[in-house]
Amino acid sequence: MDDGRKTSGDGGNAVPETPADFIREIILEHNRSGRFGGRVHTRFPPEPNGYLHIGHAKSICLNFGIARDFSGKCNLRFDDTNPSREETEYVDSIINDVRWLGFDWEDRLFYASDYFENLYRFAEQLVMSGKAYVCDLTAEQVKEYRGTLTEPGRNSPWRDRTAEENLDLFRRMRAGEFPDGSRTLRAKIDMASPNLNMRDPVIYRILRASHHRTGDKWCIYPMYDFAHPISDSLEGITHSICTLEFEDHRPLYDWFLEELGIHHSQQIEFARLNLTHTVMSKRKFLELVNDGLVRGWDDPRMPTLAGMRRRGYPPAAIRAFAERVGVAKRDSVVDIALLEHCVREDLNRTAPRAMAVLRPVRLVIENYPPGMTEEFDFVVNPEDPSAGTRRIPFSGVLYIERDDFMESPPPKFFRLSPGREVRLRYAYLVTCTDVVKDPATGEVVEIRCIYDPATRGGDAPDGRRVKATLHWVSALHCVPAEVRLYEHLFSVPFPGSTEGRSWKEDINPSSLEVLSGCMVERHLASSEPGAAWQFERLGYFCADSADSRPGAPVFNRTVTLRDEWAKIARSAPKDGGN
């Protein structure tokens, strides 16, 4: 019994490689019944009028993933039937994004505009068989004649022209004899249909606009409802997967293919992805960018693939996320924490560790021999022994995180405070002896410690334990860096859901915090843009692809590490400390 699906074949009970969602279920059924001869061919059909976002990623992973699971194929096809809103800039970015996500369409890159001539001929065919007519109603009138949700529409007065007249008119439409908007070609279906899409939908409009691929060759352009099923048919698509709002269009999709008598793929609809703490529409992205609320389409806070790439999200993490959210027909909003979990899961396995101090404060080891430096072994990635170790320089003057010291620590604060001993990661145990403050502001400017030379490497020979291990950087061996800390773009899970508040008012005022004067290990100064690092105890970071320079590194925080202390501090607010 081969249903065409790859399995992890472990002998007797073949287990499907991927969890079955309802779409794969349908495909399995088609394979059993032989509807498409066991063939599986999908497509990802973006309109090149915007940048791809995480919602598209779900669709990309679904379409290419199904092709992979069923040993089929998946095409990349630009749905470019509307010349007035599409640009090559977008096709380039989309191609780049899909490739970055990790998918390959081989030689199957198509454009709906590749089929304009074919599409036109199919339209003529419909005209000749009396299934389409040229209508002279204005846009306004078409709307009036359409009726409403509860009332049927009325037939266009031009509905009963002869096939000959329609053919003549349609050819003249193509020839450019009529002004924009003056006529349309409409499918002749049923003006009383309860499904508005079936009320003689427009299938060609007159539109003098230069197309990004066909230039000025055409002055009439097909509508989505007409172009899409035929494009699918021409490419031999077996499963045309789209989002829920097209469910009402399926009867029309089927009608064209039926009337034309050509290969009939199965349209299947699924629920688009929604994420908490963000927005997901082209319109809102545009507003964010135009209003200067973010720094561009690739702002690391944006849920665009370009933004997530710049932020440091690994494509594999996005793929894992797409798989975990599943596929169903129910409208849903996925917690952004799941996406972040997938990012951490991936980066924990792959990112080399490094030391970086974001809010530095000097720590001086009083009994460390003046002028001495030494080196310690640093484990590159504890999750990946093959990554080995490297040497990290140490001296008597260091920087540690300001947050890692408290003069009067609250109960569960285990880090440094006067009299307390902690470990400097991979180096020594140190005990705080004194603290130097700015007399004017009272701010701690220097922490004084003594170290125990016997604890070289971080372990005490007498077996005594410390409750905290701090990261540090040697003042002599570090370089300053700018670090950009990102939080959710919106401070509420559902932007715009509060009565009397616009979605833009829900923007998180601290979604971006820029830190300068951070101190990082010297080798990070030449970090390759986009390459992931884990700054120990802080999170995952990568050099910014746009602004980082070899001598002046700029890092983006991709995502924080999970932080128990932050939770404790949050739930037991303000009692000691400073």
Place this chain on the structure above:
RNA sequence: UGGGGCGUCGUCAAACUGGUAAGACGCAGGACUUUGGAUCCUGUUUUGGAGGUUCGAGUCCUCCCGCCCCAGCCA
């Protein structure tokens, strides 16, 4: 008050022809720990509502309630 969809844990999401509610994230505890990281344990749900059929219903029937989509010469 037309049509098309959808309602299972806080959030996603499984459950073959009805057979006695997976898993993941989150959250809460705990173990371990030279990252308060990672890892590992434990806990957290009875299916929108009301009836009905049945030995047995998330799965079947009836009625009700709620949410989403559709009146672009956009996709």
